[in-house]
Amino acid sequence: MDEARPLILIVNDDGYEAKGLEAMVSIAKPLGEVVVVVPDRTRSGMGHAITMGEPLRLTNYKNEDGIAYYKTNGTPVDCIKLGEKVVLRDRKIDLVLSGINHGSNSSVSLIYSGTMAAAIEAAFDNIPSVGLSLLDYSPNADFSAAVHYGRQIVEKVLKKGLPPHICLNVNFPKVPVEEIKGIRITRQCHATWHEDLQERTDPYGRKYYWLTGWLERLEEDENTCEGALQRNYVSVQPVQFDLTAHQYISTLKYLEL
Amino acid sequence: MDEARPLILIVNDDGYEAKGLEAMVSIAKPLGEVVVVVPDRTRSGMGHAITMGEPLRLTNYKNEDGIAYYKTNGTPVDCIKLGEKVVLRDRKIDLVLSGINHGSNSSVSLIYSGTMAAAIEAAFDNIPSVGLSLLDYSPNADFSAAVHYGRQIVEKVLKKGLPPHICLNVNFPKVPVEEIKGIRITRQCHATWHEDLQERTDPYGRKYYWLTGWLERLEEDENTCEGALQRNYVSVQPVQFDLTAHQYISTLKYLEL
Numbered sequence: 001m002d003e004a005r006p007l008i009l010i011v012n013d014d015g016y017e018a019k020g021l022e023a024m025v026s027i028a029k030p031l032g033e034v035v036v037v038v039p040d041r042t043r044s045g046m047g048h049a050i051t052m053g054e055p056l057r058l059t060n061y062k063n064e065d066g067i068a069y070y071k072t073n074g075t076p077v078d079c080i081k082l083g084e085k086v087v088l089r090d091r092k093i094d095l096v097l098s099g100i101n102h103g104s105n106s107s108v109s110l111i112y113s114g115t116m117a118a119a120i121e122a123a124f125d126n127i128p129s130v131g132l133s134l135l136d137y138s139p140n141a142d143f144s145a146a147v148h149y150g151r152q153i154v155e156k157v158l159k160k161g162l163p164p165h166i167c168l169n170v171n172f173p174k175v176p177v178e179e180i181k182g183i184r185i186t187r188q189c190h191a192t193w194h195e196d197l198q199e200r201t202d203p204y205g206r207k208y209y210w211l212t213g214w215l216e217r218l219e220e221d222e223n224t225c226e227g228a229l230q231r232n233y234v235s236v237q238p239v240q241f242d243l244t245a246h247q248y249i250s251t252l253k254y255l256e257l
Numbered sequence: 258m259d260e261a262r263p264l265i266l267i268v269n270d271d272g273y274e275a276k277g278l279e280a281m282v283s284i285a286k287p288l289g290e291v292v293v294v295v296p297d298r299t300r301s302g303m304g305h306a307i308t309m310g311e312p313l314r315l316t317n318y319k320n321e322d323g324i325a326y327y328k329t330n331g332t333p334v335d336c337i338k339l340g341e342k343v344v345l346r347d348r349k350i351d352l353v354l355s356g357i358n359h360g361s362n363s364s365v366s367l368i369y370s371g372t373m374a375a376a377i378e379a380a381f382d383n384i385p386s387v388g389l390s391l392l393d394y395s396p397n398a399d400f401s402a403a404v405h406y407g408r409q410i411v412e413k414v415l416k417k418g419l420p421p422h423i424c425l426n427v428n429f430p431k432v433p434v435e436e437i438k439g440i441r442i443t444r445q446c447h448a449t450w451h452e453d454l455q456e457r458t459d460p461y462g463r464k465y466y467w468l469t470g471w472l473e474r475l476e477e478d479e480n481t482c483e484g485a486l487q488r489n490y491v492s493v494q495p496v497q498f499d500l501t502a503h504q505y506i507s508t509l510k511y512l513e514l
Contacts, residue, residue, distance in 0.1 A: 047334075048304030048368050055465035056454070077304070077369075078468065085454045086466060108381060111305050111498055112334075120500075124365060124449055156512045166502050183514040187501040192381055197313070197342045208312035209343060211335065238502035238509055241368055243377075244444040245423050245497035252495055255413045257440040 006032035006094035006158055009122075011079040013046060013101065013114030015039045016061065016071045020100035023143035024132065025067065027151045028097055031158060033066075037083040040071040044103070046114035048121070049075045058082055076114035080121040095158055096122035096129035100146050105133040106171045106225035106235060107191040107215060116169055120241050123167040128157055130167065135174040135229060145177035149234050153183070169237040173229050184233040189224035191217045263289035263351035263415055266379075268336040270303060270358065270371030272296045273318065273328040277357035280400035281389065282324065284408045285354055288415060290323075294340040297328040301360070303371035305378070306332045315339055333371035337378040352415055353379035353386035357403050362390040363428045363482035363492060364448040364472060373426055377498050380424040385414055387424065392431040392486060402434035406491050410440070426494040430486050441490040446481035448474045 008028045012021050016038045028034045040059070051074045062069040072082055076098070084093065101115040110116050115131045122129035130153065134146045153170055162168065173180065198210040221227045225235040265285045269278050273295045285291045297316070308331045319326040329339055333355070341350065358372040367373050372388045379386035387410065391403045410427055419425065430437065455467040478484050482492040 042310060045307045045309045046304070047306045047374060049306040049332075050302045050304070050369055051468060052302040053299060055457070055467055057463075057465055075306075081452045081454065081468060082466070085452050086456070108498065110500055111377070112307055114306075117304060120368070153512075153514060156514060160512055163502070163505050163508070166505055169500075185506050185509050185514070187503060187506060188499050195338045195342050197338065199343070200312070206314075208314055209339070210312055211308060211338060236509070236514060237500075238505040239500045240502035241365065241500065242445050243367055243426075243494075243496045243498065243500075245420070245495035246444060248420050248423055248495040249442050249444060251420070252442045252493070255410075255417055257410060257413060257442070257493060 007091060008032045008034045008095045008097060009083045009093050010034060010036045010097045011076055011083065011118045012038050012099055013043045013076040015042045018102060019139060019141065020102050020143060023100045023147050024097055027147055027154055029065065031155065032094065035083065035087060036067060036069040037079040037087055038071055039076065039079065040073055043075055043114050045112050046075045047112050048077055048117040051075060051078050056082060058086060076118040077121045080118050084125065093127050096127050097154065098129065099132035100143055100150065101133035102139065102141055103133065103137040104135045104171055105131060105169060106229060107189040108193055110169055110188065119167040120239065123165050123241065126165055128162040130154060130157055130170060132170045134172045145175065145180055146172040148177050149180065149183065153236065165240065167239050169239050171225060171229055171235045173232050175232055179232055180234060181232050183236055184228040186223060186225045186228045186235045186237050188237060189217060189226035190219045191215050191226060264348060265289045265291045265352045265354060266340045266350050267291060267293045267354045268333055268340065268375045269295050269356055270300045270333040272299045275359060276396060276398065277359050277400060280357045280404050281354055284404055284411055286322065288412065289351065292340065292344060293324060293326040294336045294344055295328055296333065296336065297330055300332055300371050302369050303332045304369050305334055305374040308332060308335050313339060315343060333375040334378045337375050350384050353384050354411065355386065356389035357400055357407065358390035359396065359398055360390065360394040361392045361428055362388060362426060363486060364446040365450055367426055367445065376424040377496060380422050380498065383422055385419040387411060387414055387427060389427045391429045402432065402437055403429040405434050406437065406440065410493065422497065424496050426496050428482060428486055428492045430489050432489055436489055437491060438489050440493055441485040443480060443482045443485045443492045443494050445494060446474060446483035447476045448472050448483060
């Protein structure tokens with residue numbers, strides 16, 4: 001490996017045809033050797049799902065500008081595992097980039113996010129990783145502001161590293177670059193998702209349901225991801241994967257288990 | 258609703274035919290009104306995945322001993338959403354029970370777990386919830402010790418409640434009931450999953466991969482989930498869903514973003 005050329009693995013959850021993937025490649029290309037491993041279709045809302053019951057496929061579908069592109073029937077987290085073990089065969093990866101996602105991964109959306117699960121999976125293996133998401137679900141979203149600020153963040157992470165087993169959840173507001181006020185380090189906003197399961201009837205008389213919903217913010221603090229985004233700041237949340245509610249380890253004594 | 262009869266929703270990730278589901282029903286049946294909403298097949302390792310790209314189906318496949326059983330093509334987390342919104346139509350749920358899972362959900366396995374994702378989904382909505390898992394992947398696992406200790410834990414939670422937005426990740430060692438030494442409140446063990454992607458060739462000459470792996474404990478502390486389980490204690494981990502690495506919010510200044 002050329003020591004001056006960091007090895008960068010790009011993954012996403014929107015699949016190999018997503019415009020956000022091109023945007024991410026444009027960030028990474030000048031920074032090192034880039035390899036892309038992404039799902040062969042949209043895999044939004046996959047959380048930390050992995051493929052256990054069926055075999056994984058992997059296809060080298062394109063080689064362009066020195067970048068090898070692979071797609072798989074697996075999930076975003078599977079893309080990390082396949083990237084590390086099969087495509088790069090345990091070579092040292094210097095940086096994992098996930099996205100750029102079409103749509104927000106702030107607040108509790110982070111928990112449902114395949115984009116961020118892939119970044120967290122890389123953090124398990126202590127690879128510096130960054131998930132980038134734009135608050136615009138449109139397939140033709142304008143990624144120019146995200147690329148501008150994303151490049152800045154990614155360059156800093158590549159140069160200065162991240163704390164062990166910590167990754168970044170970066171969200172960009174849906175505004176032109178000149179309206180972005182700057183970058184804020186944030187914490188996860190307390191919010192809740194209100195489900196709406198739309199009931200319909202198929203042509204054979206059987207009911208089915210479409211899962212939709214909306215996010216209710218339960219706080220307006222400007223130091224949260226949602227608070228920063230509302231004020232047109234880029235939100236950078238440091239993310240860890242210890243789900244222990246440490247503050248309740250001693251208080252759970254009241255249960256008298 | 259009969260005020261003396263708590264409403265209990267049971268979900269799992271092993272599907273409607275799992276022996277662990279029967280075990281969970283045997284815990285819940287004496288405690289209140291029970292409704293079951295589970296996947297129509299095994300959905301292990303689904304993490305917090307939800308079904309966005311295709312419609313959800315829901316079938317009332319059995320009614321027995323006053324318990325209504327539903328199955329769905331959705332994920333474990335979808336089971337919570339369908340249970341709350343469609344089956345129970347916003348009735349107040351007093352307790353969600355997830356499992357009993359065939360296999361461990363301790364340490365980082367918690368992050369991949371559909372069982373625990375469903376419990377966390379209930380915690381989003383501030384419903385007391387408990388995920389139960391037995392360290393035995395066998396379809397014919399012996400759940401008698403898990404039922405014995407699980408009933409004890411579930412009764413206490415139903416009587417005394419849980420802190421807001423906190424759920425419990427309960428894991429049972431794979432030993433007979435008389436060898437279990439007791440119950441410990443634990444924190445998530447620091448461990449890492451080592452992937453092994455087994456490469457094979459199908460009859461048409463195309464490669465495919467089976468995802469397997471093993472967990473390496475990176476600490477042996479008896480106060481962790483893994484430490485307790487190794488010593489034949491039942492592990493009860495309080496779980497929260499704020500993934501912010503709070504300790505790094507100030508230190509990330511070194512990135513100079």
